[in-house]
Amino acid sequence: MPADDRRLVYSTDGSLPLPKPAKRKASPPAPGKTLPDDGVIRVLREKRRASAVTIVHGLAANEIEALGKELRRMCGTGGTTKNGVIELQGDHRDTIVAYFEGRKRKVKRAGG
DSSP: OOGGGOOOOOOSSSOSOOOOOOOOOOOOOOTTOSOOOSSOEEEEEEEETTEEEEEEEOOOTTTHHHHHHHHHHHHTOOEEEETTEEEEEBOOHHHHHHHHHHTTOOEEEOOO
8 A cells, every 4th residue: 555545544542632622602592592571471382302391481480489380280290390481291281371361361372
């Protein structure tokens, strides 16, 4: 094999310096990805792995824990409250929208 055709593909001796990764700038959030703060409660369904998760956001910080517990009990499902959002296991959009409409709150079904 001629010397011209030979090149180093992989070496474990550590003599070759590795290239440094380029630094990434923090980009602004994409339009539509930010949560609006307009007083409207938004209820949406998100697909995670093979199951659905109902997301409720737009609630005041002081009512998230109590409403999360009440919605989980009403829907008979598990879930969590974190980062200002209520997450319920399963698709419970109709039940949650009816719950907030019965209490005269502004509510929208968001997403598809």
